[in-house]
Amino acid sequence: MVALISVVVLFAVVAYIFLNGMQVISLNFLLKSPNYAALDKGGIFPQIIGSLCLLAVCLLFAVPLGIASGIYLAEYATENIITKSVRFFVECLAGIPSIVIGLFGLIFLVYYLGFGPSMLSGGLALGFMILPWTVRASEEAIKTVPHSYREASLALGASKWQTIRSVVLKSAYPGIITGILLGAGKAIGEAAVILLTTGGLVTYIPHSLLDDVGALPVYIYMVLTVVPASRAVAESYAFGASLVLIMMFLMISVFALFLRNTYVKRMSGSRR
Amino acid sequence: MSKIETRSLNVYYDGGTVHALKGVNIKIEANKITALIGPSGCGKTTFLRALNRMNELNGVKTRGKVLMDGVDIYSRKVDVIQLRKRIGMVFQQPNPFPMSIFDNVAYGPRIHGLRNRKLERIIEESLKKAALWEEVKDRLEESALKLSGGQQQRLCIARALAVNPEVLLFDEPCSALDPVSTARIEALLRELKNDYTIVIVTHNMQQAARVSDFTAFFLMGELIEFGETMQIFEKPRDKRTEDYITGRFG
Amino acid sequence: MSDSECIRTFKFKFRRMELRKEKIIEKLLFVSALSSILIVFFIIAFMLKESIPALALGWDFFFGMTWHPSHEQFGIFPIVVTTFVVGIGALAIAAAIGIPTAIFLAEFSPRWLRNIIKPCVEMLVGIPSIVLGFFGLMVLVVFIRDSFGGYGECILAGWIILAIMTLPHVISISEDSIRAVPKGYKEASLALGATQLQTIRRAILPNARSGILASLILGMGNAVGETMAVLMVIGNPEIPWIPSSILEPVRVLTSTIVLEYSYVVWGSMHQHALFAIGVVLFVIVAIFNLVTTVAVKGRFGATTAIKGVIGSR
Known part of the structure; x- marks a missing residue:
């Protein structure tokens, strides 16, 4: 009985958000810019795009760096003080509360580097947050690639890098993708980091990296706290935005599963 | 003329604590099959892997010379990548990459910079040589992992052939296969020796007797006896060889 | 075979360009691997730099009973408690x-x-914390207000919401460490005539203890560091105090930062104090993580449990 509690909670939350959110969702809601003076006249289009933009910046930062670190740790590094400390610091970074990363983004990216509250600041801060996921996912996935693949490739006269690039990464790809998309799912729902590194009440779509950007989680928070609107309207709009956010998260997860399954189906037979 | 010659080849494992090969001198003839036999842990696989410097991957120390066409392959001037292109290797467990059949065979030529136009001919040629073409020609795009164990091993042979090596090293290629597949591979080996120099490690003495022209018997890291297969199996000169062949140990 | 002549060309010489390329790639990978270290150092350096004036207040900061920025009072003790x-x-x-x-x-x-429950537990991690907090605000807070009185926004609501958020970690790591207990233990116990419940209590749980403990400590770290969900349901009174009932509205470290960062005067003691709260949070969570690692190390199922820790966060 107790075991079912998490199932019940999950369905309760999702169903509740879904039922309430559906009432607000309309083309206008999805495609108009927010109107903070009269909330019910606006929509959340810039926030949807903004969330995707932030995710893109975040992944552009964290994915190459994470995969490269993973390759280094799994393929090149010998067990020594450097690799041990790299692993230790990856753990550290994973353990840092998101609000602290937000504060760091605020002081370092927004003020010190002068990026201001912007897409770049928010995306990079999110990147710091999910970097440990991408590193670990890559390292773990690469380590599960059978040693015999590497030997076969090297025996054919491939260099180490050729072997990694064309055999190891190809086999590790599903694991890496899954890990990255898990990180992406976390990044898209993250509010605290973005709240501190971007502006709050945004009504436009960013045109450059240094433009301010709105995001769905921040929008939900803002609508419920600072935007002057009637309680009922604010709540219903928050429901709508929550639903869209959950949908985006679900799409990322489904996409992850889809990518992995097609790959596995294509490349592995029933034998062995 | 001998294709490969080793001069007092010594190999050490585990930072020098294990002396795996002790002063091996051997001459491997071109276009012949040389079988390496001996009990487990006698150094025959270590010897095989010393020939294309695969031992280096496991942090192994090698002393002595391995001459291929008169050039020491352990010389600092030798590029190990080029060397491994000249000396193909087939492993104990069939280990095709998790890619299509085509991509598996194309892997070698591609990493050596060959582009698509010539690729198809090389692949067809290699698969034909490995006696696999008829079975897979209609499904080159399927995953290699769907093939049976024997087919996978022949695919691995085709993959090695595709980079056009001069020497082929086989590390107990049939130990994971059933008798029918084993027979096919053995027939294939006899076919291939016209074009390649072949060295094969085997656990199975009948196999060595069936396919090889020369046989080398290893024991505890030493080369005990080396000679024509007929002679080794019928009139071994060394007592230990005779004991091993007649099944008194190992 | 003339087709393959081009790949037959074999020269005993270094291919310098390609070797150099490989070296450069290795260097690049190495530098990438160092980036995590660099980021953590930057975080520590900048957080400390910004918070030193507040940390220097010493006793008044850590054990001061009043947090009242407009009166220049920055005691975080009630918030920490x-x-x-x-x-x-x-x-x-x-x-x-x-x-x-x-x-x-x-x-x-x-x-x-299991195939139903397990994915649901994992999906629960995926619900954005702001959405969960919103759900808590709309359902939980209203429910508590109606049934127990008070504001509704209170410790109890925070408990429940945070419990939902930490539940997936606790479940998955505990399950992994229970599974990591060797089958032999269980079979030996059952063979001695113990019932299944007895077996679990006497043979399995003691051996899975370190993993379960790790999951709890780790969950604690997550709970302390969690921001948005808890922020939405606990009320956050203007001047925090040490609560005497679970139905009182309260303030936690994370919510203080979010609520006040937007109107601090840059360079004021207030700003330094907020960053100092960040440092305190960082240290608390780091201690929890360290304890987890130590608790898990060198015990049964250690590797699996660590993997679980790694996998589920």
Whole structure:
């Protein structure tokens, strides 16, 4: 009985958000810019795009760096003080509360580097947050690639890098993708980091990296706290935005599963 | 003329604590099959892997010379990548990459910079040589992992052939296969020796007797006896060889 | 075979360009691997730099009883106490639900049921914390207000919301460490005539203890560091105090930062104090993580449990 509690909670939350959110969702809601003076006249289009933009910046930062670190740790590094400390610091970074990363983004990216509250600041801060996921996912996935693949490739006269690039990464790809998309799912729902590194009440779509950007989680928070609107309207709009956010998260997860399954189906037979 | 010659080849494992090969001198003839036999842990696989410097991957120390066409392959001037292109290797467990059949065979030529136009001919040629073409020609795009164990091993042979090596090293290629597949591979080996120099490690003495022209018997890291297969199996000169062949140990 | 002549060309010489390329790639990979270290150092450096004036207040900062920025009072003691109260309570609930769930999943559950529960537990991690907080605000807070009185926004609501958030971690790591207990133990115990419940209590749980403990400490770290969900449901009074009932509105470290960062005067003691709160949070969570690692190390199922820790965060 107790075991079912998490199932019940999950369905309760999702169903509740879904039922309430559906009432607000309309083309206008999805495609108009927010109107903070009269909330019910606006929509959340810039926030949807903004969330995707932030995710893109975040992944552009964290994915190459994470995969490269993973390759280094799994393929090149010998067990020594450097690799041990790299692993230790990856753990550290994973353990840092998101609000602290937000504060760091605020002081370092927004003020010190002068990026201001912007897409770049928010995306990079999110990147710091999910970097440990991408590193670990890559390292773990690469380590599960059978040693015999590497030997076969090297025996054919491939260099180490050729072997990694064309055999190891190809086999590790599903694991890496899954890990990255898990990180992406976390990044898209993250509010605290973005709240501190971007502006709050945004009504436009960013045109450059240094433009301010709105995001769905921040929008939900803002609508419920600072935007002057009637309680009922604010709540219903928050429901709508929550639903869209959950949908985006679900799409990322489904996409992850889809990518992995097609790959596995294509490349592995029933034998062995 | 001998294709490969080793001069007092010594190999050490585990930072020098294990002396795996002790002063091996051997001459491997071109276009012949040389079988390496001996009990487990006698150094025959270590010897095989010393020939294309695969031992280096496991942090192994090698002393002595391995001459291929008169050039020491352990010389600092030798590029190990080029060397491994000249000396193909087939492993104990069939280990095709998790890619299509085509991509598996194309892997070698591609990493050596060959582009698509010539690729198809090389692949067809290699698969034909490995006696696999008829079975897979209609499904080159399927995953290699769907093939049976024997087919996978022949695919691995085709993959090695595709980079056009001069020497082929086989590390107990049939130990994971059933008798029918084993027979096919053995027939294939006899076919291939016209074009390649072949060295094969085997656990199975009948196999060595069936396919090889020369046989080398290893024991505890030493080369005990080396000679024509007929002679080794019928009139071994060394007592230990005779004991091993007649099944008194190992 | 003339087709392959081009790949036959074999020269005993270095291919300098390609070797150099490989070296450069290795260097690049190495530098990437160092980036995590660099980021952590930057975080520590900048956080400390910004918070030193506040940390230098010493006793008045850490043990001061009043947080009242407009009166230049920056005592975080009540906030720290509440943070722990909220975290521990949430964890108690999560443990009370999570550990039995883990035992059920590992020992009793039929496969099909596990295949339903497990993904649901994992999906629960995926619900954005702001959405969960919003749900809490709309449902939980209203429910508490109606049934127990008070504001509704209170410790109890925080407990429940945080318990929901830490539950998945507790369940998955505990389950992994229960599964990591060697089958032989279980079979030996059953063969001695112990009932299944006795076996679980005497043979399995003691051996899975370190893993389960790790999951709880880690959950604690997550709970203390969690921001948005808890922020939405605990009320956040203007001037925090040490609560005397679980129905009182409170403030935690994370919510203080979010609520006040936007109107601090840059360079003021208030700003330094907020960053100092960040440092305190960082240190608390780091201690929890360290304890987890130590608790897990060198015990049964250690590797699996660590993997679980790594995998589920």
